[in-house]
Amino acid sequence: MVYEQEEVLPGAVHGHRLSTVVPSSVTGEVDYALSDADLAFKLHYLRGVYYYPPGDVTRGITTKVIKDPMFPWLDDYFPVAGRVRRDAADVAAAGEGHPPRPYIKCNDCGVRIVEAKCDRDMAEWLRDEAPGRLSQLCYDKVLGPELFFSPLLYVQITNFKCGGLALGFSWAHLIGDVASAATCFNKWAQILSGKKPEPTVLTPENMPGHSPASATAPRSVKQVGPIEDHWIVPAGRDMACYSFHVTEPTLKKLQQQAAVATGTFELVAALMWQTVAKIRGGVETVTVVKNDAAARSGRALANEMKVGYAEASGSSPAKADVAELAALLAKGVVDETAAVAAFPGDVLVYGGAHLTLVDMEQVDVYGLEIRGQRPVHVEYGMDGVGEEGAVLVQPDADGRGRTVTAVLPRDEIESLRAALQDA
């Protein structure tokens, strides 16, 4: 059977072929309960791309090589292969008139794999620094409208003309935060390399929280909805992810300007806060999402980032010192993690109430080595971000600079590029 060739725009990613990978053994009748914190993040989707340079090693990484380790990997991470269901027995919700509590039915439905091609060289692609390139390399589906048939994870394998390879992960934030996601992917790579990864801990089971919820949403987040079965709140404006590199000299300069020793995240985030404030005006408050490795419970899949807000008192952030803002981010964040989790309504955490600054310092993204080949570049963006936007500060390839992904309305991105060039 011959099918018509699709129209291909030059340089675009095309030729998408979808298939499914399932756990290698039967999971059985198992349900995975979602915690309150999990449900708070259900409207967001992580998009992470790992770039592998062309060469002999990358040439040997065929689709089969990528897929085969996924079967035993999903035996350990069986909730990722499940599907969202609603708990028909949730009488309390029915009484209050909103849809029953969602959970994950671990029915081995699987993870979607997308194979695609790009007729450009990877080096050229990276050099271009085009905004929105992330969405080409990560399959941009969300949960819903058919929740029961929506995969929680898509893995896109894009082959570039030069032989380079990009792995794009589309991960529903619902099942885990970026630290859980990165660890999950690293474990797959360990199985690929023939190593036996550490056991995956999925206990203790998530229980719904019992702390009293407030009537209004915490300041860090914005209430939306109520959301039925299509778990995305379209931002009023066209959002795009733009990744750029913050070099070591820039960081050193920022560090010198600060009076006291300040963390790199705080410095970079403060710089971004100031830049966005200059472009947009305002932005007195920011939401801060931090990953505190020490405070994690050890569960393989969990949403345990700390959510809070910081308020610039006095002068507007556009005019304030970067060092001041950094100090504020270090010490002056009001933690609202518990309140956000306890809030019963649907919320937008990232970009909902305010510009959101995300700390990915301790996330080991460069650990995803395939056959000894480290990624040459990794960038994480997000979908389902509200209009206020989000900034993700993540490690870069050599660990000395930082990669920053800004998820902003498309018209602000141009201004941002210009502002960064001046800086």
Add this chain to the structure above:
Amino acid sequence: MSSPPPPLGNNGLLKNVHRFVAAVAVPLAAAALAAAARLLPQEATSGWLRDARPVHLFLAVFLPAAAATVYLLLRPRAVYLVDYACFRTAPNCRVPFSTFLEHAKQVPALNERSIRFMTKLLERSGLGEETCLPPAHHYIPTYKYCTLDAARGEVDLVVFGALDDLFAKTGLSPSAIDILVVNCSLFCPTPSFVDMIINRYKLRSDVRSVHLAGMGCSAGIVSVGLARSLLQVAPENSHALVVSTETITPNYYVGSERAMLLPNCLFRIGGAAALLSNSPSKARFRLKHVVRTLTGAQDSAYACVFQEEDDVGNVGINLSKDLMTIAGNALKANITAIGPLVLPASEQLMFAAAFIARKVLGGGRFRPYIPDFRTAFEHFCIHAGGRAVIDELQRSLGLSDEQVEASRMALHRFGNTSSSSLWYELAYIEAKGRMRRGDRVWMIGFGSGFKCNSAAWECIQPAANAEGPWATCIHRYPVDIPDVLKH
């Protein structure tokens, strides 16, 4: 193109020498016996022996001896099963229910009703969550990737996998294969399967090869029957390879006709290779009978499993509603044919008596006597065509749950693998350690036509271990198969 007659070789020469010796020795012995009788003292021999003429004496001894010799020389040679191997499904081909349904939802032709129908069907089908589909069927949408290449890839995976296992098990070199019979109903490329095997394993240029296409799910037994016939006229110590499989890749039905969606839901990949021989050395089973029953002369039977196009032009296999009735009738016909060959005299007498009684005294007063086939066989391999087929056969043959366990569990673990399902069931019985020397096995296959084919085997040497398709999961079986699977 006719091939040159096979060289006589050592085997042929020896056989003719045997015949010559027999032809000369028997009359000589008879004559010697006759002469000796006359020379014995009078008291030792009875009167008529002395009085009979030499010619009559000679004939009286010679004729029966000659008849016996001719019978022994001309009777069909016994055919043996040296060993068999089934394709071992790999976890990376696994298709759980939910994945199957999710993929089906992406097919544009299938609407809500069709999906609900397929869901209900799968829930009640008796299939488990570990059955496998070929790699092309893991893509969305499936039909776009079911190319000729992909189909050949499936053959590579299944047939060569089973053959590699078989050659390793038996230690036989591929160049020792004299006969090759392959059956695959729905995929018939050029060059054919047999050529693919000859090419891959470098078989000899004079191998007698046949590919049987279009013969349905019972073609496995047809292949065995054909291999047997070829072995019976082949020189001594000949080996025949029988490969039974069904290639799923090119046969995904993309329409919404309900009767034609059934095969999509039930058929899964599988294949088996069996090595037959006409010499008993290293043999594990002896093939006793092959009985084929074809009911295609009746229109309803002919049309009951029919490959055709639906209203929109999509090709699929249409299963008629009276499939079970037709299967039942074909089975009755087959039982009538195989019964006299395998049943003990007592059962045959009972059957005959009941038959006569019904004829003479009127059918209403006596129910037809179903012979107890448990007196003729220890193990039963019933084609795992579907839960209904196995249930129906269990009922009509009066079998216990344990006796149909192999069929039910093969359906659960592997799905309907068409002609190779009988071999998976035999592998189950052996993996469970239930086979003993002397046990008799009855393989019953059903398929389009409508055919009901039987093969009767006797075990000479049970399997030494549980190696094979059940190796990784036999400890979990038997499982309780619910009426409706929750998913």
